[in-house]
Amino acid sequence: MSSASTLHFAVIGDPIGHSKSPLMHNAAFRALGIDADYTAVHVTREGLPAFLESARTSLSGFNITVPHKNAVIPFLDGITPRAALAGSVNTVSVRDGKLFGDTTDAAGLERAVQEVFGLPLKGANVCILGCGGVVRALAFHLADAGCARLRILNRTAEKAALLTDEILKHAPALDCGFAALDDLPSVRNALDGSDLVIQCTSLGLHEGDGSPVDPALIPSSACLFDTIYRETDILVRCRERGLRVSGGLPMLVHQGAESFRIWTGREAPVDVMRAAAES
Numbered sequence: 642m643s644s645a646s647t648l649h650f651a652v653i654g655d656p657i658g659h660s661k662s663p664l665m666h667n668a669a670f671r672a673l674g675i676d677a678d679y680t681a682v683h684v685t686r687e688g689l690p691a692f693l694e695s696a697r698t699s700l701s702g703f704n705i706t707v708p709h710k711n712a713v714i715p716f717l718d719g720i721t722p723r724a725a726l727a728g729s730v731n732t733v734s735v736r737d738g739k740l741f742g743d744t745t746d747a748a749g750l751e752r753a754v755q756e757v758f759g760l761p762l763k764g765a766n767v768c769i770l771g772c773g774g775v776v777r778a779l780a781f782h783l784a785d786a787g788c789a790r791l792r793i794l795n796r797t798a799e800k801a802a803l804l805t806d807e808i809l810k811h812a813p814a815l816d817c818g819f820a821a822l823d824d825l826p827s828v829r830n831a832l833d834g835s836d837l838v839i840q841c842t843s844l845g846l847h848e849g850d851g852s853p854v855d856p857a858l859i860p861s862s863a864c865l866f867d868t869i870y871r872e873t874d875i876l877v878r879c880r881e882r883g884l885r886v887s888g889g890l891p892m893l894v895h896q897g898a899e900s901f902r903i904w905t906g907r908e909a910p911v912d913v914m915r916a917a918a919e920s
């Protein structure tokens with residue numbers, strides 16, 4: 642039951658009906674006895690400026706999902722250095738009518754990889770499949786976390802080339818390179834010796850989708866983390882080969898937990914949030 646002192650939070654996106662964030666955050670508020678609620682709000686591109694103006698007085702914070710993670714930035718009063726590097730915001734805190742943006746996707750991925758595989762990013766050989774918004778945040782985070790080698794494989798090689806240039810300017814000592822997904826010898830080289838392969842393309846979101854690379858090329862000693870929640874072709878085929886694999890749910894839970902910490906200043910009840918996301 643909401644009262645005058647209840648804090649209000651939300652997630653915005655288009656579409657938004659599928660979001661598990663309300664389940665996770667409401668369960669977390671309940672578990673810690675925090676008087677707050679969290680709702681999903683459908684916001685179109687055209688409706689974004691009006692939503693943000695009203696959020697200054699009506700909300701304490703909100704999450705942002707597709708397609709607004711970049712578009713929101715010019716409307717904010719400040720963003721963290723990591724959000725500026727990523728060019729992406731998924732968490733906004735409202736303080737005294739001002740909007741402050743941050744991104745928790747990459748920190749969520751790092752915690753998920755630690756939790757599921759026990760694999761530290763420092764010193765790891767990492768190969769990323771894809772080069773969209775999530776990869777931008779992830780690549781700078783991996784560079785800062787001290788990964789030993791980073792390879793970015795993308796359908797559109799030019800995008801991976803541009804990001805690789807930016808990463809090398811940010812972290813000149815990093816062994817960082819890219820290749821086109823259809824350049825088989827380079828893909829083979831990039832995957833060879835990988836400790837961690839992170840699947841960040843949208844291929845696999847739909848039933849019947851194939852894999853962005855031949856799963857047989859991924860070393861059997863590697864861990865495969867697929868950012869997609871469902872059982873993708875690459876995840877199933879790597880698991881059949883005996884690789885350690887994970888779908889994207891732990892990342893969702895940990896990026897949400899990081900948002901929760903930012904808003905409340907309290908440690909998030911991760912197990913409660915995970916159980917809610919799985920329900």
Ligand SMILES: NC(=O)c1ccc[n+]([C@@H]2O[C@H](COP(=O)([O-])OP(=O)(O)OC[C@H]3O[C@@H](n4cnc5c(N)ncnc54)[C@H](OP(=O)(O)O)[C@@H]3O)[C@@H](O)[C@H]2O)c1
Nearest residue numbers: 771772773774775776796797841842843844868889892893
């Ligand atoms: N688990 C979580 O918490 C979480 C959070 C955020 C996102 N995600 C997932 O992360 C993935 C990427 O999200 P995003 O925001 O970065 O998406 P995005 O910006 O739209 O990028 C999509 C990427 O997929 C590639 N791609 C699309 N169709 C492809 C195909 N048929 N073959 C090969 N590559 C293809 C694109 O390649 P081109 O550059 O060539 O177009 C691009 O690199 C999505 O699957 C999303 O569901 C998970």
